[in-house]
Amino acid sequence: MKRRILKTLVVLVVLMLLVATGAFAQDKPGRGMYFRLVTHGGNDPFWAVFQKGMMDAAAELGCRADIDLCGSDMNLQAKRFAEAVAMRPDGISLVINDNTVWDKPVADAIAKGINVIGCNNDDQEGSAGNARLAYIGQDESRAGLMIGRAVFAAAKAKGWNLSRMKVACAVEVAGANYGVVRSSGIKKAMQEYGIPGEPEIVDCTLEMTTAEQRITSYLIGHPDVKLIFGLGGITTDRLTSAMRNAGKRAGDVLAGGFDAAPGTLTGLKTGYMVASIDQQQYLQGYFSVYVLYLMKKYGFAPQIDTGGYLITKDNISLIEKLSPQNIR
């Protein structure tokens, strides 16, 4: 008897909750819609901001959105994409981190009537290479160019002879697309400023201590390197400590990088780092949902460059305020 009462109570409570959440959604334009974001992210705080953007947009629109974080596992990501297609959502936003692998799956999905857009990473041939209906993200090459310019300009202002300098780039996953494209942007900046040669890539892994140690060892072993970049959030974060470990003072080595992890912010404030690129990935998640919603409703298909935002010592306070809230 007691069991029966308990069961009924549970069912009632669940029903009430369902109604309550349903009731809230009543007023929102996106009610009843479901979007799926299939990404290769997962292992760094970067994606948590992306996710917040997505969740905020979903809350505003009153629709449901789910994210797949496949952690650089292409096979897993392909599987998830196929599952997403099978669920027949109102739209899919996919990180297109390869030039060929996604061509057919995306085309097939669109043929089935599902809207598919790209976010964060795009086919290098853009819409010519992949059938995705829109793209929202940062142009990585341009971002690399921007940060390269910022650091090299600072070097020039210090009166350094750039034609004799060497550049190093620390990366978490050597050979991964993001690193390759960003460093190509940096290379372009090098050419603009007359720095010869290629940037040297330092493989650091995703683990904090290992990254710090390797960058430290590198700096000690290559005292002639005075320009260094972190190609990802983790390497950028560890640059400042590594420079300190290697006995450098602020300004001995000029550094730049990506994202706004705590160590990076400290580096910017103390002068060890010149600037960092904020990919504004919040907007990628946010606009993915909005674009899919508008596409479903009215058929819009825009191209949105969430752009590179250069964080420096001067505008850091805004970032600091929003970073703990996962907005930047």
Place this chain on the structure above:
Amino acid sequence: MADRRSAAAEAAGEHRRTGDGNLVRMVGIDKYFGRVCALRGVDLEVKYDEILGLVGDNGAGKSTLIKILSGFYTADRGEIYFEGKKARIGTPSDAKALGIETVYQEQALAPHVSIPRNVFMGRELTKAFGILDHKRMHEESMRTIENLGLRIKDTGAIVEALSGGQRQGVAIARVLYFKAKLVILDEPTIALSVKESQQVMDFIQQLKSEGISVVFITHNLFHAFQIAERFVVLSRGEVLTDVRREDSSLEHLSKLIISGEHDE
């Protein structure tokens, strides 16, 4: 080797020995594993200063019986009397506390560890705070090994470096040190060469001369007949016969084991 009767033997002699001369009496032992009956109504007696051979074909229940005596298993029915008193043997520690020590088939030695650490496994000699007294452990273990008649050249060696016969010697020295009253040996000569087997059998004789009773299981009737004074034959969980060596022969025993039938 001059000291034939060690302290253990004298101490045993001082104890009031039971009137009927039985060190151990197992009465009416039953043991089931699930639905399978391993032992049924088994009685076993071991006298003081006696070497008893427990024989029988595979699956007869010999291992099970001695595991009950050494505390590894508990009997489902029946009683055990040790030195005349009823005994509860629930764990190997209980058995050891009574003075029943077992040398198992797997030799119960850790191959990559030194001799003293093996001899004192679980009962290490320590100084304050549980710190090992390496010196004493080394001295005591080597002394006991010599008493047994075992010669080991490199006393710092790990057990793995010893021959099969030497390893058995170490295992037996262990039970000797801990003042066993009853030593159970499970297949002590298996996988040993002729020479090493002889060495082990000398050890067993040495145990008896120290006033320790020995029960040993073996398939090798030849070995058994050399040193055992009495035989108990098991078959399919029951006692087939209990004879003294004088009243039996190799042929008699093997016929019994093969036929599995009770003695007339």
Place this chain on the structure above:
Amino acid sequence: MAEKKLVSRLLAYKVSFTLIVFVALLAIFQIFTPNHTFFQRANLFSLARLAPDLGIVALGVGILMICGEFDLSVASTIPMSSFVFVKLLGMGVPLWINLILTLCVGVVIGLINGLLVTRTRLPSFILTLGTMLFWRGLVYAASRMMPIGIRSWLDFGSWLENMFVGSIGGIFPVQALWFVGIAILLGIMLHRTRFGNWIFVTGDNETAARAMGINTDTVKIICYVIVGVLCSVMGLMQCLRIESFAANQGVGFELKAIASAVVGGTALMGGIGSVLGIVLGTLTIQIIENGVILLGFPAFGIGTFIGAVVILFAVLNRQISRFSTR
């Protein structure tokens, strides 16, 4: 004959080979790095600051391997402890209570691992792989993988920081002292106490140990708890050093720790190993990583070199065990 005995004795601790290679490595790196940067102060201090991260964990993992079991969940205990620490900081818990509770995380995870392994009798490799995924998943979900900086609640120069990540005289890293101190303590425990003997025999021949009345389950559980606590210490240290909790702290540590232990002469099968060996194994791996970069090798494929060295050592260790005695 006497020489053979001496050599055998030297090889006894399974450490001598590692020691020889270690010294050789130091020499090679010192000679061949441009400007002999290897023994420079900055480099040595950097090593002293960062090597203990792996070392403290490897000590625990290695001792557990000696008693015959694996623990892969170390990679997750580290971020979990860090996370709890930071959360407690945010709740305003007094530092010393925070410290105790953070260490308790390690105790709890260690206990769970130990109980799982001893009760189910399934291979610990698989079970702790499971717990590793479990705890890491929990940390990811709870933290949303966001880093949490500690400076909002903890000012520079707190006693906790000085205790764990400070420097003596402003330069010598305290972490190195922790590493050495913990190594000495564990070394005494493993090689000189009764409990240490139990660890060895449990790993070498568990049946024998149990027959001799040793409660091998308890031995294993205690070893798991030791590993857990060491990981908590490490997670805390790392968090204080990078001044934040990061969700992927400790990634990859589980295998690196095992590699350190194996390079230091610990047998995968259990029963063989030494604390000194584990220390040397850790330092060897760290030094190889460090030295190879200093030598100017392309920093691109460092992982390949480390992998090759580990394989080399495992093979060579096997060869050495043919000759060694103890």
